[in-house]
Amino acid sequence: MTGNVFNIQAERLVRILASEKELLLTGRAREAVALMEEKLGALQELETALDDPELNAMATDHRQQIQTIVALAKENAIHFEAIRNGLRHAIDRLESLHGNAYVGSYGQDGGKIPFTDVTGQFQRKA
DSSP states (O other): OOHHHHHHHHHHHHHHHHHHHHHHHTTOHHHHHHTHHHHHHHHHHHHHHHHOHHHHTTGGGGHHHHHHHHHHHHHHHHHHHHHHHHHHHHHHHHHHHHHHOOOEEEOTTSOEEEOOSOOSOOSSOO
């Protein structure tokens, strides 16, 4: 693999990571995950290139591209983590709302009267 092919593959991966970042920042995590296969394919191409002894000798020339890719990948990982934490917090919040829900009625004095043994068969309208 020549240095030119490496540049093309590196630019491809950078474009994929930039698209992934845009999707993550706009809350479209599902679409970002759909890029995974394409991203892994581009990454495998770069790994293959780095295994090439001829290109490996020129690896220092491509160090900046590799550092850019690593930085983008780390940033996207942080965005994925933030989305995961946000979803976890939303789920916890919904569960606590459900757990704190009161099912019952109130008496004339404002006291709570919980419904017990409710079967859905009421004898009069509320």
